[in-house]
Amino acid sequence: MKKPRKHYSGEENVAILRRHLLEQEPVSMLCDEFGLRPTVFYRWQKEFFENGAAAFQQRGRTDHQAEQERIAHLERKIQRKNEVLAELMAEHVALKKRVGEL
Numbered sequence: 001m002k003k004p005r006k007h008y009s010g011e012e013n014v015a016i017l018r019r020h021l022l023e024q025e026p027v028s029m030l031c032d033e034f035g036l037r038p039t040v041f042y043r044w045q046k047e048f049f050e051n052g053a054a055a056f057q058q059r060g061r062t063d064h065q066a067e068q069e070r071i072a073h074l075e076r077k078i079q080r081k082n083e084v085l086a087e088l089m090a091e092h093v094a095l096k097k098r099v100g101e102l
Contacts, residue, residue, distance in 0.1 A: 006035060013044045020045075 008016070016034060019025045020041075031038050 008034075014048070016041070017045055017048055 016030055016036075020027060020030055027038055027041055030036065031041055
């Protein structure tokens with residue numbers, strides 16, 4: 001009969017990885033102690049290193065806020081373009097009227 005799977009939390013995963021990386025405990029010993037397959041351990045390690053950049057992101061500014069700022073900037077840019085275009089069209093109409101009068 002198979003053993004039931006143990007699901008480890010993110011904190012537990014990091015604690016196990018930390019023991020290997022900082023305390024130099026062999027992967028085989030950790031896998032035996034926690035009932036892990038080495039492939040699971042190495043997958044955790046890969047995910048840990050791939051997602052490590054998230055730990056250094058600014059806490060106060062989320063990606064959503066940055067996206068909202070970008071949208072607001074682009075909306076202001078479009079508004080300014082529309083104003084310039086309206087001014088140019090008004091000048092164009094005025095010039096056409098003057099040419100028609102001559």
